[in-house]
Amino acid sequence: MAASVSSSASASAIKVPAGVPTLRAGEGNSFLWRRLHSLSGIFPIGAFLVEHFLSNAFATNGGAAYNENVRFLTGLPFVLALEITFIYIPLAFHAGYGFWIWWRGDSNVGDYPWLGNWMYTLQRYSGIAAFFYIGYHTWTMRFSGAHILTHSEVAYAKVWTELQNPWIVAFYFIGLTAASWHFAYGIWLFAAKWGFIVGEQGRKKFGYVCLVIGLALAGMAAGSLYAFITTPESQVPNMQEFQQLQHAAASYVLPALNS
Amino acid sequence: MANKSILLKIKRQSDPQHAAIWEEFEIPYRPNMNVISVLMEIALNPVTRQGKPTTPIFYDSNCLEEVCGSCAMRINGRTRMACSALVDQLEQPIVLEPFSKFPVVRDLAVDRSVLFENLKAVKAWVPIDGTYDLGSGPRMLPEEQEAAYPLSRCISCCCCMEACPQFNQSTGFVGAATISQVRLFNTHPTGKALKSERLHALMGDGGIHECGYAQNCVEVCPKDIPLTRSIAEVGGAVMKQAFADLFHR
Numbered sequence: 432m433a434a435s436v437s438s439s440a441s442a443s444a445i446k447v448p449a450g451v452p453t454l455r456a457g458e459g460n461s462f463l464w465r466r467l468h469s470l471s472g473i474f475p476i477g478a479f480l481v482e483h484f485l486s487n488a489f490a491t492n493g494g495a496a497y498n499e500n501v502r503f504l505t506g507l508p509f510v511l512a513l514e515i516t517f518i519y520i521p522l523a524f525h526a527g528y529g530f531w532i533w534w535r536g537d538s539n540v541g542d543y544p545w546l547g548n549w550m551y552t553l554q555r556y557s558g559i560a561a562f563f564y565i566g567y568h569t570w571t572m573r574f575s576g577a578h579i580l581t582h583s584e585v586a587y588a589k590v591w592t593e594l595q596n597p598w599i600v601a602f603y604f605i606g607l608t609a610a611s612w613h614f615a616y617g618i619w620l621f622a623a624k625w626g627f628i629v630g631e632q633g634r635k636k637f638g639y640v641c642l643v644i645g646l647a648l649a650g651m652a653a654g655s656l657y658a659f660i661t662t663p664e665s666q667v668p669n670m671q672e673f674q675q676l677q678h679a680a681a682s683y684v685l686p687a688l689n690s
Numbered sequence: 691m692a693n694k695s696i697l698l699k700i701k702r703q704s705d706p707q708h709a710a711i712w713e714e715f716e717i718p719y720r721p722n723m724n725v726i727s728v729l730m731e732i733a734l735n736p737v738t739r740q741g742k743p744t745t746p747i748f749y750d751s752n753c754l755e756e757v758c759g760s761c762a763m764r765i766n767g768r769t770r771m772a773c774s775a776l777v778d779q780l781e782q783p784i785v786l787e788p789f790s791k792f793p794v795v796r797d798l799a800v801d802r803s804v805l806f807e808n809l810k811a812v813k814a815w816v817p818i819d820g821t822y823d824l825g826s827g828p829r830m831l832p833e834e835q836e837a838a839y840p841l842s843r844c845i846s847c848c849c850c851m852e853a854c855p856q857f858n859q860s861t862g863f864v865g866a867a868t869i870s871q872v873r874l875f876n877t878h879p880t881g882k883a884l885k886s887e888r889l890h891a892l893m894g895d896g897g898i899h900e901c902g903y904a905q906n907c908v909e910v911c912p913k914d915i916p917l918t919r920s921i922a923e924v925g926g927a928v929m930k931q932a933f934a935d936l937f938h939r
Contacts, residue, residue, distance in 0.1 A: 450793040451851075452862035452896065453807040459895030462932070466899060535860040536902060542767045543853055547905030547918075551855060554902075620903055626926015629919055 468528045469624055472617045475517040476525055480614055484651050487590075490658040494587035494668040501579060501586040510580065526562050533559065550616055557613040564606025577676035588673035594659045607652035615645025694719050696728060697739070697783035700747060702797050710794070714739040714783070725772035725786065726751050726761060747786075748797035756912055759845030762852070763788055763798045769852040771912050772798075789852045791859075802848045808864050812891045814871040816881040828879040841874035841920065843913040850907035850917055862896035866907035869898055870920035876927065889924075889931040898925055 489500040507513060533555040540548050571593060572579070579586045594600050619641040622628040628637050664670065695716050703710040716739040717731045726749075733746035751761035754773045761772040764787040766780060777784065792800035818824060830838070844867055851857045851865035872888045875881035892898040901921050908917040 449859070450801065451791055451804055451857060451859055453804055454811040454864040454868070454891065454897060455862065455895040456811045456891035456897075457894050461895045462893040462897055462899045462928075466929075466932070532902075535856075535858070537855050537858050539853070539855050539906070543904075543906045543909065545906065545909050547903060547909075548855070551902050551904035623903055623918075623922050624899075624901070624925050625929050626922055629922040629926060631916065631919060634918075634922070 464528060465532075466625075468525060468532070469617075469621055471521045471525045472614070473621050475521050477614050477617065479518055480610060481648070484648055484655070487655045488651055490587070490590070490655045490662075494591075494662070494666060497587045498584050498668060502583040505580050505583045522565070526558075526565075529558050529562070554613060554616055554620070557609040557616075560609035561606060561613050564602065564609065567602070568606065576680050577673055578680060582672075582676055585669050585673035585676060588667050588670050589677070591659055591662060591664075591667050592673070592677075594656065600656060600660060603656060604653065607656070608649045611645050611648035611652060614648065615641045618644065696723070696777055698728065698732075699783045699785045700798070701785075701787040702747070703788070703794050705796055706794060713744060721778065723777040725763075725765060725775040725777065725780075725784065726754055728777060728784070729772070748795075748799055750799045757845060759847035762847040762849050762912075764790065764852070769849045769910050771847060771849075774912065789848065791852055791857060792848065802846070805846055805848055805851065805865065805867060808868040809871060811894075812864075812868055812872050812888045813884045814868065814875055814888075816875060816878055817883055818880065830879060834877060834879075838874055838877055840913075840915055841870050844870060844874075844915055845913060847912060849910045849912060853906035853910040855904050855906070856900050856902045861900045863900035864892065864896050864898065866901075866911075866917040866921060869901075869924050870915055870917050873920040873924050876924070885927075886931060889928050892924065892928050893932065898928055901925070 486500050486504060487497075489497045504510075536551075536555065538548075538552045538555065540552050572589065577585050577589050579589060594603065619634075619638055622637055623634055628634050696719055698715040698717070700713050700715065701710050702713050715732050717728060723731075729747050729749055736744050736746045738744055749761065749763065749772070751773065752758040753760075756771050756774045759771075762769060763772055764770075764785075765772065765775050766785050767787075769789065772786075786798060788794050788798045789800045789802075792802055792804070795801055818827075846867065848865075848867065850867050854863065854865060856863045857865050869892065872892060876885045876888060898921065903918070903921075905918050907921075908915075911917055
């Protein structure tokens with residue numbers, strides 16, 4: 432405004448830099464993608480996260496119970512179609528669009544060090560941590576080594592062997608805590624963004640509910656990890672068969688596609 | 691404070707084309723000064739701390755009582771109104787910078803027309819234009835008035851936008867102030883005639899969905915407007931509108 436006054440006064444027109452663009456009412460599809468991103472975090476990804484944490488908590492009941500649960504899950508009809516529809520596509524979209532959101536935001540906790548702003552920043556970095564953890568976890572557990580989808584009886588042995596390295600245990604703990612946190616605060620964000628919880632008091636109270644959910648999930652994950660690392664090798668079912676499968680699978684490029 | 695002088699560090703820019711430079715000032719201490727009165731003091735004798743003559747600091751201001759919204763700037767790194775920033779409560783040297791996300795016109799004055807454009811994009815007004823006298827409008831319940839009044843206190847200072855991590859050139863996010871005005875006019879008995887138009891406008895690129903709930907807006911708002919509540923309420927209304935579009939069209 433003031434710039435136009437000064438430009439008319441001086442001979443050479445002063446051009447003010449563009450600044451932040453105005454609202455593009457009626458343009459683009461970002462609303463749809465952003466809301467799908469929000470929804471996909473709750474369903475199916477969040478729902479799968481809870482299911483996956485529960486299934487892995489069967490480790491606290493011993494290797495046989497764990498393998499029995501894996502046998503049930505891998506025996507579901509159309510299991511590959513279920514995986515692709517409810518896990519791979521939503522996860523790839525949520526992660527890809529999530530990186531886009533992270534890249535476009537300008538975190539400013541240095542100047543404005545308040546709780547909501549920290550949560551905003553944490554949500555981005557917990558998502559990135561969870562992404563790298565899930566990438567590693569999916570590659571090692573699903574797409575390489577002994578193939579669990581066709582050999583559910585060695586599932587416990589595979590995870591147990593993986594968790595013999597304390598660095599891997601630490602990495603799992605960080606990844607699982609990040610995923611729990613990201614999901615719990617994601618529920619809070621979902622409720623606020625979709626207009627389910629609007630009032631200040633309500634959002635505050637629901638924040639505590641989500642905190643409990645996040646801590647419960649992280650605790651559940653830690654309990655499952657603890658069950659694995661405290662189990663002696665003598666109690667791991669089908670250890671020899673696992674080692675043979677793992678050795679044989681080493682020559683495969685993508686065992687999932689070869690099954 | 692035992693200070694016998696007030697130290698300032700001010701980011702200056704002669705015009706949009708020139709790079710910004712820093713200048714330091716030292717003025718005699720007086721009790722109960724605010725940042726605007728300090729800037730006035732500098733204008734009386736525009737000489738830097740190093741003794742170099744310079745130009746008076748250029749800034750926007752008008753009411754000097756936190757009502758007009760024009761003197762918003764970054765003071766010690768944080769966005770706030772200069773008129774209500776009391777020197778006795780500030781850490782020294784007092785660092786003054788223009789808004790970082792708005793085009794600088796000169797020194798501390800920025801071009802905030804993006805907010806005006808956004809308010810126009812969401813039709814933030816009550817439509818009463820006509821060829822004949824429409825008579826008095828519908829009555830508002832006291833409860834509705836009480837909810838609407840805090841929203842009407844917005845002074846268009848743009849603090850909420852400056853402090854927002856999502857308000858930047860990449861997202862083009864509309865900002866909390868505009869969303870809160872949508873809530874104000876959508877709850878107005880006559881203003882709600884344009885409700886669905888406003889909600890549709892907020893679905894466009896840079897709309898309400900870009901909000902990341904960092905909630906800096908509600909913290910920095912000098913008028914204590916319940917901005918996050920507005921965003922949640924309007925967010926819910928936008929979702930209802932989106933589902934209505936999906937299933938009722």
